[in-house]
Amino acid sequence: MNTVSQIIGLNWVVIGPTLALVVTALVLLFCTITITTTDTTKKAVTITGILGTLFAVFLKFGLFFTNGPSSYFSEKILLDEFSLFGNVLLGLILLLNFYPIWNSSFELKDKTTEAIILTLMSTAGFMLMVDAENFMMLFIGLEIGSISLYALAGINKGSLSSNEASLKYFLLGSLASCVLVYGVALMYVSLSVTGVYETTIAISFIGTENVPLTTLIGVLLLIVGLLFKVAAAPFQSWAPDVYQGSPTGYVGYMASTAKVASFVVLARLCIVSLGFVMDKFELFFSAIVILSIFIGSLFATVQTDMKRLIAYSGVVQSGFILSGMTSGVNGTSASLFYLAAYVIQLIGIFLIFSAINGELTSNFSMDNLSGLFIENKFLSICFTIFMLGLAGLPLTSGFVSKFILITNLWSYEKYILVFALMLSTVAGFYFYLKPIWIAAIDKPENSVAKIQIKLNEKISISLLAFTTILIGLFPNILINVSRWVIQNYL
Numbered sequence: 001m002n003t004v005s006q007i008i009g010l011n012w013v014v015i016g017p018t019l020a021l022v023v024t025a026l027v028l029l030f031c032t033i034t035i036t037t038t039d040t041t042k043k044a045v046t047i048t049g050i051l052g053t054l055f056a057v058f059l060k061f062g063l064f065f066t067n068g069p070s071s072y073f074s075e076k077i078l079l080d081e082f083s084l085f086g087n088v089l090l091g092l093i094l095l096l097n098f099y100p101i102w103n104s105s106f107e108l109k110d111k112t113t114e115a116i117i118l119t120l121m122s123t124a125g126f127m128l129m130v131d132a133e134n135f136m137m138l139f140i141g142l143e144i145g146s147i148s149l150y151a152l153a154g155i156n157k158g159s160l161s162s163n164e165a166s167l168k169y170f171l172l173g174s175l176a177s178c179v180l181v182y183g184v185a186l187m188y189v190s191l192s193v194t195g196v197y198e199t200t201i202a203i204s205f206i207g208t209e210n211v212p213l214t215t216l217i218g219v220l221l222l223i224v225g226l227l228f229k230v231a232a233a234p235f236q237s238w239a240p241d242v243y244q245g246s247p248t249g250y251v252g253y254m255a256s257t258a259k260v261a262s263f264v265v266l267a268r269l270c271i272v273s274l275g276f277v278m279d280k281f282e283l284f285f286s287a288i289v290i291l292s293i294f295i296g297s298l299f300a301t302v303q304t305d306m307k308r309l310i311a312y313s314g315v316v317q318s319g320f321i322l323s324g325m326t327s328g329v330n331g332t333s334a335s336l337f338y339l340a341a342y343v344i345q346l347i348g349i350f351l352i353f354s355a356i357n358g359e360l361t362s363n364f365s366m367d368n369l370s371g372l373f374i375e376n377k378f379l380s381i382c383f384t385i386f387m388l389g390l391a392g393l394p395l396t397s398g399f400v401s402k403f404i405l406i407t408n409l410w411s412y413e414k415y416i417l418v419f420a421l422m423l424s425t426v427a428g429f430y431f432y433l434k435p436i437w438i439a440a441i442d443k444p445e446n447s448v449a450k451i452q453i454k455l456n457e458k459i460s461i462s463l464l465a466f467t468t469i470l471i472g473l474f475p476n477i478l479i480n481v482s483r484w485v486i487q488n489y490l
Helices: 002-006 014-033 037-068 083-094 098-107 109-131 133-152 159-193 196-208 213-229 239-246 246-273 279-298 305-323 328-357 377-392 397-411 415-440 455-473 478-485
Strands: 068-073 077-078
Touching: 014 037, 014 109, 037 077, 037 098, 037 109, 037 305, 077 083, 077 109, 083 098, 083 109, 083 239, 083 246, 083 328, 083 455, 083 478, 098 109, 098 246, 098 328, 098 455, 109 133, 109 246, 133 159, 133 213, 133 246, 159 196, 159 213, 159 239, 196 246, 213 246, 213 279, 239 246, 239 305, 246 305, 246 328, 279 305, 279 415, 305 328, 305 397, 328 377, 328 397, 328 455, 328 478, 377 397, 377 415, 377 455, 397 415, 397 455
Parallel strands: none
Antiparallel strands: 068 077
C-alpha cells in the first residue's frame, strides 16, 4: 500500500486547503438538509472551515520547505512557490470577504447557506486551479470556481440586474472555457503534452525553432481563455455588466478571486512553460497590454456608476499586471507584487461600497458618495486611501507597484509600454480622484442617511487601509515575497 501511495504521490497535505473548503461546504449542506440549525451554528462552521483552510495552507509550507517543489497525485497536482502564493492570497480573500458575503446572504433568508456554499466551492476550485500541474486538472479547477461565481452573481433572483449579470457571465465564461479546452487539445495533439512541466521538457527537447505552429496556436488559445477571466481587453465586455448587476457584497470576492487564480497560472506559464518561446508571444502580450490600458482608461473616464468604474479600472490594472510578464522573470515578480497590492485595494473598496449602499444592491451611482466626508470620516479616509492607491500616488502600495513595473520595463527597453503605462497613470488621476472630490466637496441634495457600519467591517477596512499605506512605506516585505516565488528561475 505504501508503494502504491508513493507511486501515485498520494499526499493529502497538498490538497489540504481545497479539502477543508469542500468538507466545510458539505457539512453546511448536510446540516441544512437533515437537521435544523441556527444561523449562529452555520456561521461558526463556516469560520472554522476558513480558519482550517488557512491552517492547511500553513502545513503546505512545511511540506514545501521539507521536499521542495514537487508533483503529487500522478503528477496532476503541483506544490511550488506559485501554488503557495496563490493559496495564501485566495485564503485571505475569502477571510476578508466573509462578512459582506455573510451579511448579503443573511438578507436573502433561505439563500444564506446556498451563497456560503457557493463561495466555499468557488475558492476550492480556484485553489485547485493554482495547484494544477496537469492542464485538464487546471480546467476542472477553473470550472468549479467559475460555475460557482455564475450562480453567485445571480443569487438575488428578485433582481433583474442580478439575473442578467449571471446569464452574461455564464454565456461568455463558457465560451472562454471552450477556447481554453480547445487550446489544450491542440497542444496535446501536436506535442503530446498534458501539463506545465511536460510542455517545458518537450520544447527544450525539440528546440524552440522546431515548435509546431499548432502548439503555438494551442498555447495562444489557452492564454486567451485565462485573459477572459482577468478581464483584459478585448475580452473585458462582461466585467462592467457583471460588476454592476451582481449584489455588491459579492463583487469584491468575485473580482479578486478569479483574477488571482488566473494571473498566478499565467505567471507560471510565462516563466516555466513559455520561457523558451516567450519571444514568439511578446507582440501579442504587448498588444493586449496597450489595448487594456487604452480601452479601460477611455471608458473609465465617462462612468457615473462606481461599480462600472472599478470594472474598467480593473481592465487597466490587468494591463499593468500583464506588462510585467513581457519583461522576463524580474518583470513577473513585479507583476505578482502588483497583483497582491491591487487585490488589497479592490477588496477594501467593495467593503466600503457594501457599507454605503447595502450588500444586495446592484447600481451604485457616483452621486451616492455625496456627503460621505460629512457623515462618516472613517469610511471617507479609507476610501481616499484605496482610490489614491489605485491612482498610484506616493506613500501607497499602488505607487510602489507602478514604479517597480515601469522601471523594469525601462530596463528591458520597452519604451512603448512605459509610455502607455505613464499615460494611463495620468488619465487615472482624473477617474480615481473624481469620486474623492464628490465625496469631499459635493453636497447631497437630500439629507445624508446615517451609515451603519459593523465592528467586523470596520476592522477589515482598517486592516486593508493600513496595509496599503504600510506596503507603500515599507515595500521590501512584499518585494521579497514576490521574488521568492520566482527565485528558482532567476
